Amino acid sequence: MGTIAEEIFSKKLSRDVSAGEIVLVDIDVTMSHDNTTPLAIKALRNTGKPLFDKNRVVVIFDHVQPPASVESATLQKEVLQFIKKEGIKNFFREGICHQVLVEKGFVLPGRVIIGGDSHTCTYGALGAFGTGVGSTDIGVSYATGKNWFRVPETFYFDVNGSFNKGVYPKDLILKIIGKVGARGATYKACEFGGETIENMALGDRLTLTNMAIEMGGKTGLIKTDKITENFLKSRGYPYQEIVPKDPNYEKVFEFNVDDLTPQLAVSPKVDNVYPVEKYEGTEVDEVFIGTCTNGRIEDLEIAARMFKGKKLSPLLKTIIVPASNEVYFEAMNRGYIKIFMDAGAMVCNPGCGPCIGRHQGVIAPGDRALTTMNRNFVGRMGSDKGEIIIASPATAAATALNGKITDPREVI
Amino acid sequence: MGKVFRFGEDVNTDEIIPGRYNVTTDPKALADHCFFEVRPDFCKNVNSGDFIVAGENFGCGSSREHAPIAIKASGVKAVIAKSFARIFYRNCINIGLPIMISDELYDVIEDGDEIDVNLKEGKIKILKNGKELRSQRFPEFILKIIDAGGIVNFLKNHDIGELEDGI
Numbered sequence A: 001m002g003t004i005a006e007e008i009f010s011k012k013l014s015r016d017v018s019a020g021e022i023v024l025v026d027i028d029v030t031m032s033h034d035n036t037t038p039l040a041i042k043a044l045r046n047t048g049k050p051l052f053d054k055n056r057v058v059v060i061f062d063h064v065q066p067p068a069s070v071e072s073a074t075l076q077k078e079v080l081q082f083i084k085k086e087g088i089k090n091f092f093r094e095g096i097c098h099q100v101l102v103e104k105g106f107v108l109p110g111r112v113i114i115g116g117d118s119h120t121c122t123y124g125a126l127g128a129f130g131t132g133v134g135s136t137d138i139g140v141s142y143a144t145g146k147n148w149f150r151v152p153e154t155f156y157f158d159v160n161g162s163f164n165k166g167v168y169p170k171d172l173i174l175k176i177i178g179k180v181g182a183r184g185a186t187y188k189a190c191e192f193g194g195e196t197i198e199n200m201a202l203g204d205r206l207t208l209t210n211m212a213i214e215m216g217g218k219t220g221l222i223k224t225d226k227i228t229e230n231f232l233k234s235r236g237y238p239y240q241e242i243v244p245k246d247p248n249y250e251k252v253f254e255f256n257v258d259d260l261t262p263q264l265a266v267s268p269k270v271d272n273v274y275p276v277e278k279y280e281g282t283e284v285d286e287v288f289i290g291t292c293t294n295g296r297i298e299d300l301e302i303a304a305r306m307f308k309g310k311k312l313s314p315l316l317k318t319i320i321v322p323a324s325n326e327v328y329f330e331a332m333n334r335g336y337i338k339i340f341m342d343a344g345a346m347v348c349n350p351g352c353g354p355c356i357g358r359h360q361g362v363i364a365p366g367d368r369a370l371t372t373m374n375r376n377f378v379g380r381m382g383s384d385k386g387e388i389i390i391a392s393p394a395t396a397a398a399t400a401l402n403g404k405i406t407d408p409r410e411v412i
Numbered sequence B: 001m002g003k004v005f006r007f008g009e010d011v012n013t014d015e016i017i018p019g020r021y022n023v024t025t026d027p028k029a030l031a032d033h034c035f036f037e038v039r040p041d042f043c044k045n046v047n048s049g050d051f052i053v054a055g056e057n058f059g060c061g062s063s064r065e066h067a068p069i070a071i072k073a074s075g076v077k078a079v080i081a082k083s084f085a086r087i088f089y090r091n092c093i094n095i096g097l098p099i100m101i102s103d104e105l106y107d108v109i110e111d112g113d114e115i116d117v118n119l120k121e122g123k124i125k126i127l128k129n130g131k132e133l134r135s136q137r138f139p140e141f142i143l144k145i146i147d148a149g150g151i152v153n154f155l156k157n158h159d160i161g162e163l164e165d166g167i
Ligand code: SF4
Pocket: A063, A096, A097, A098, A117, A119, A291, A292, A293, A351, A352, A355, A356, A374
């Protein structure tokens, strides 16, 4: 009985668990990537214990892939040695960890998943409890198959209404974060529901839960339904229902998207959220469409529709990074990659791209980037004298077309 | 006794250590770039036994453990904030970087002030006026990890199930 978070932990422990309790649970999947695995291996070795269960471990190379420096190549080599030595089968370098885990069926309703990456909160879009942890916690799960959690209280976001043309779920989550604040939901599970969410495609739901961490949330959650079931069954993965039962929410927020307009989060905080109008006409130096927030086929489709038959200025760096190989293939089959390249955009291999500022589009001092990322911290994409503005794929594409911030409703 | 480096609210992990310096797991090398861009005087002037004091939500952003490791390796004795971001809080406990939660200290302390801290008793003494503050107490479960000097040390001598005993 309870919120989605309480339901998941109660099922897992076969007893009623409620918010505030500290529990020790089996971890279904322990994920980490090229950036966080080296320290996790160190932690495991320091415990003096062997790897508990290699089948519950997933390692993804996505942050700097292929490696862009001798240092990252060296660290990745260490991880590869670990993978070979331990016989870890679940190792991939075909896109961003969060996208690949969903596509490959590691994320299933009711599972408890930890990831050495803060956006592990994304998995709740499928009714799983996913949360980001540090490398030592990954090492603890490597060594024991378990970890501890404080069962979080839940904030419920009740979202109703339908999106206007040119307005997208990314605008909604930016609006929500602007209201709640960058630390407004610290330690809380953020549950999204209401008719808008019920009608939302799975890919768009992932955009919402992905950004729960940007308001401090421990995880983002959405109850399972026909959309979840169809997604999983079409891929041959098992489904179970995870829904709240008589939940007791710490706080309820109500949003209506009927009047929502395109939003931006301007540098340097994710909760500096304003309508696009306020910054219209501001020149930009780079547009980046991709990441675990908005690098899926739904997102590329929006950009492809807007770029079709158009030319982008080569003075602008326009970078597109599909979130995974699967997304890349689909974009190829639908002709999007050709549209992007014809327009003059640079399409990079699936992965995090310039999101952590180490390759494929690092920004210079004085550069202003408009991106579909989830974070705009100073220095994240390269120079700390640069500026990062976050927006929806539609606003990003419209901005690329004009070289300055543009309301997508004028272009669509 | 140590000197206070006072930071603001919402200090994020990219400020503590930018992603492009995460190319090593060597604590010393990480410490060399701690707050490198937002506050270059920190890595130059910090001495062993100094303190970081901050407002709400210290350590928000990435899960990168490079951040608390960099702070620990720079010699900081404890980070004292009004509140911590969740992953950062866990990471500190796991790696044995002492943290304290104090609602009051941030509002009454200035950069460069000296304080004395008793971690075990949760006491903070401000030297310039002799004022003594208390920090919040950790739950039993977490104290076991802290007492062992971090979760890795705990696991060297215990089974993880022992964390649950007595709660
Ligand atoms: S795309 Fe960006 S936010 Fe997502 S996992 Fe990669 S680095 Fe992190």
